Amino acid sequence: MESLKSLFNNLSDTSKALIKIMIGVVCALVVMFMVVLILRLVRAGGGKNSFEKLENAMEKAAVNYYKDNKDELPENGEENVVELNTLVAGEYLKEIERYVGKETSCEGSVYAIKNNTYYSYIPYLNCGKKYSTKFLSDAIIADNDIVEEGEGLYLDGESNYIFRGEYVNNYLTFANQNWRIIGINSDGSIRLLLSNIIKKYRNSKWDNRYNEEKGDNSGINDFTVSRIREKLTKIYNDNDIFSEENKALIVPQDLCIGARSEDSTDFSGTEECSIILQGDYLGLLQVNEYLRASIDDNCDSTTDKSCSNYNYLADLDINFWSITPADSDSYHNYRFANVPAEVKTSSTSNILFTLNLSSKTILKDGDGTQKNPYVIKGDKIKKTNS
Numbered sequence: 001m002e003s004l005k006s007l008f009n010n011l012s013d014t015s016k017a018l019i020k021i022m023i024g025v026v027c028a029l030v031v032m033f034m035v036v037l038i039l040r041l042v043r044a045g046g047g048k049n050s051f052e053k054l055e056n057a058m059e060k061a062a063v064n065y066y067k068d069n070k071d072e073l074p075e076n077g078e079e080n081v082v083e084l085n086t087l088v089a090g091e092y093l094k095e096i097e098r099y100v101g102k103e104t105s106c107e108g109s110v111y112a113i114k115n116n117t118y119y120s121y122i123p124y125l126n127c128g129k130k131y132s133t134k135f136l137s138d139a140i141i142a143d144n145d146i147v148e149e150g151e152g153l154y155l156d157g158e159s160n161y162i163f164r165g166e167y168v169n170n171y172l173t174f175a176n177q178n179w180r181i182i183g184i185n186s187d188g189s190i191r192l193l194l195s196n197i198i199k200k201y202r203n204s205k206w207d208n209r210y211n212e213e214k215g216d217n218s219g220i221n222d223f224t225v226s227r228i229r230e231k232l233t234k235i236y237n238d239n240d241i242f243s244e245e246n247k248a249l250i251v252p253q254d255l256c257i258g259a260r261s262e263d264s265t266d267f268s269g270t271e272e273c274s275i276i277l278q279g280d281y282l283g284l285l286q287v288n289e290y291l292r293a294s295i296d297d298n299c300d301s302t303t304d305k306s307c308s309n310y311n312y313l314a315d316l317d318i319n320f321w322s323i324t325p326a327d328s329d330s331y332h333n334y335r336f337a338n339v340p341a342e343v344k345t346s347s348t349s350n351i352l353f354t355l356n357l358s359s360k361t362i363l364k365d366g367d368g369t370q371k372n373p374y375v376i377k378g379d380k381i382k383k384t385n386s
Contacts, residue, residue, distance in 0.1 A: 051131040054099040054106070058084065058123035061092035062110035066121075074114045077252065079360070084108035104130055111360050113248070116281065120248035120378065122360045136361040136376055137184050143368055144169060151295060151310070159186040165295050166310045171373035172366075174357070175246045180312060181368070182289060188359030189251050193285055194352045195316055198241065204231055206321055206345040211331045219345030221325035221333045223257040224277060226345070228321060232282040232353055245378055247281075251356045255283045259327035260334070262342065265301045267292045272324055283354045284323035285313075287340045308338040320352040
């Protein structure tokens with residue numbers, strides 16, 4: 001180092017000036033190189049945040065598009081699609097490369113869906129190997145091997161996916177509540193069961209009307225005119241539980257409300273679905289759904305205690321109402337308490353209700369495990385539940 005200093009000091013003033021200029025030029029070139037490199041990285045885009053920003057921009061663009069094209073909005077229970085190129089061409093959205101860079105090619109669309117009086121705008125983006133929006137139903141199937149025995153996700157003969165067993169990765173959070181995923185319906189909608197008690201709706205009667213057969217207020221086990229159906233409607237309309245964004249993702253159910261006998265060995269739902277009620281947004285679990293979740297070989301009929309074995313629904317450790325009436329009379333219904341049991345409809349129990357999420361529900365995070373439950377995009381919470 002000393003020798004270099006000595007050599008530099010012995011140089012003429014002109015040589016020293018030239019060396020300083022050369023050093024300055026080299027430093028400037030290094031800075032320019034770094035700037036160019038950073039700009040190229042920014043323009044290339046392709047990071048997860050870039051894609052998520054584009055999805056959010058697509059959603060906002062679709063909202064504005066439909067404000068200007070109200071005649072294209074879907075009817076209740078239907079969906080319409082606006083393509084990504086249409087949003088760009090109409091200047092509702094900036095050029096795609098502004099989000100993901102020139103080197104990334106993307107296709108996409110936004111689904112406009114109406115459920116009841118609520119609209120949801122769901123972006124779908126496909127950028128090849130770099131990124132693709134993932135539907136919740138696809139994530140569930142990808143995260144779970146399809147099995148034919150033991151615990152896991154089963155595929156039945158009607159294209160429905162069903163979770164069975166005790167230790168299954170079917171945990172989900174939605175509307176500030178905890179849920180277990182019962183399965184995926186053949187239309188792609190996801191069937192959920194609430195897995196925690198909502199305090200202000202605990203200890204509810206299934207029905208308490210005067211029963212002619214019994215001669216008192218034992219209730220009537222007809223779900224269509226029951227108190228519990230009224231309560232479910234109240235819960236659905238309770239803004240402390242579901243925000244408008246939540247309700248936009250909840251699709252109507254076909255509720256199987258047929259009666260079942262205590263000695264029935266049918267787990268397919270033939271008895272329960274002998275009567276179907278269409279159009280309700282919240283329901284209750286069918287008895288056959290509880291039974292088929294068990295993988296115990298000794299679970300053979302409605303009230304077999306073995307049906308509580310190897311059954312994630314039994315692990316909820318909560319007494320709660322089923323939607324299924326007993327066929328023995330007009331005032332008994334099934335309540336789950338480890339196994340289904342006939343009780344008077346005027347008895348009290350908890351309400352763990354079912355709902356179906358739209359087939360277009362988008363996964364935001366999670367893998368369905370208890371420690372890392374699924375979280376969905378667009379699950380906006382306005383208030384804290386009581």
